[in-house]
Amino acid sequence: MSTTPELVVHQDKAEMAGAAAARLITLIVEAQAEHGSASIALTGGRNGNGLLAALAEEPGRDAIDWGRLEIWWSDERYLPDGDPERNATQAREALLARVPLDPGQVHEMPASDGPYEPDAAAQVYAAELADAASRAGSHGAVPAFDVLLLGVGPDTHVASLFPELPGVREQDRSVIAVHGAPKPPPTRLSLTLPAIRAAREVWLLAAGEDKAEAVRIALSGTGELQAPAAGAYGTRRTLWLLDTDAASKLPPEMYRTDVA
Numbered sequence: 001m002s003t004t005p006e007l008v009v010h011q012d013k014a015e016m017a018g019a020a021a022a023r024l025i026t027l028i029v030e031a032q033a034e035h036g037s038a039s040i041a042l043t044g045g046r047n048g049n050g051l052l053a054a055l056a057e058e059p060g061r062d063a064i065d066w067g068r069l070e071i072w073w074s075d076e077r078y079l080p081d082g083d084p085e086r087n088a089t090q091a092r093e094a095l096l097a098r099v100p101l102d103p104g105q106v107h108e109m110p111a112s113d114g115p116y117e118p119d120a121a122a123q124v125y126a127a128e129l130a131d132a133a134s135r136a137g138s139h140g141a142v143p144a145f146d147v148l149l150l151g152v153g154p155d156t157h158v159a160s161l162f163p164e165l166p167g168v169r170e171q172d173r174s175v176i177a178v179h180g181a182p183k184p185p186p187t188r189l190s191l192t193l194p195a196i197r198a199a200r201e202v203w204l205l206a207a208g209e210d211k212a213e214a215v216r217i218a219l220s221g222t223g224e225l226q227a228p229a230a231g232a233y234g235t236r237r238t239l240w241l242l243d244t245d246a247a248s249k250l251p252p253e254m255y256r257t258d259v260a
């Protein structure tokens with residue numbers, strides 16, 4: 001079931017990151033109250049890491065019960081463990097190493113110096129997700145993440161699903177290896193659109209002028225093959241968190257500027 005995108009525009013990238021961090025704290029606390037533990041899927045990229053860094057600085061982070069939070073990724077750059085370009089390395093530096101998380105709660109996608117080739121690595125992560133889903137009593141291939149975060153690339157890519165590449169067409173698998181990505185590194189691992197759509201909430205983050213055209217295209221009825229961001233939505237809520245530059249090509253009646 002698709003949910004209609006809600007758009008919130010913030011003054012600038014820093015305000016957007018701070019507001020998104022505060023919003024994420026609230027969501028996690030509410031999810032923990034509602035069903036015991038919370039599960040979130042992180043994104044890489046500038047805006048995803050900006051949000052995590054803002055969360056690390058936010059005093060409200062102490063409201064989160066860090067022992068009851070499962071952390072996953074929506075995509076990963078297939079690089080050696082600890083590589084500074086890996087999404088997991090950047091998330092560790094921005095937040096994860098600064099909060100009390102047990103390693104068993106942090107579900108990184110496999111690294112290129114591990115035992116798996118990219119396609120096997122995707123299968124291994126898919127199996128880990130399926131196991132977590134079944135332990136949570138779900139019949140789906142992935143857990144119903146409380147929130148799944150996505151950065152929107154200037155070409156409308158989300159996770160590592162790029163326009164017109166085979167990954168964006170995938171309907172059967174939850175995780176795929178991506179070969180020949182137009183953005184370095186060329187080899188990546190990614191959740192697919194059906195896996196993304198299992199999330200209760202999907203938040204798409206975009207800040208900066210270089211994202212304005214991608215945001216316009218994705219929200220103007222373009223199909224998901226041409227604009228993967230258009231195919232990313234949650235079962236309860238789809239939220240686009242933007243700054244004024246990224247929203248500059250949208251008609252103002254499409255969005256609100258409050259931070260509710």
Ligand SMILES: O=C1O[C@H](COP(=O)(O)O)[C@@H](O)[C@H](O)[C@H]1O
Nearest residue numbers: 043044045046047151152153159
């Ligand atoms: O390479 C990636 O890029 C996207 C977007 O990054 P941004 O820096 O343009 O915000 C990111 O969401 C994805 O996780 C990452 O692997």
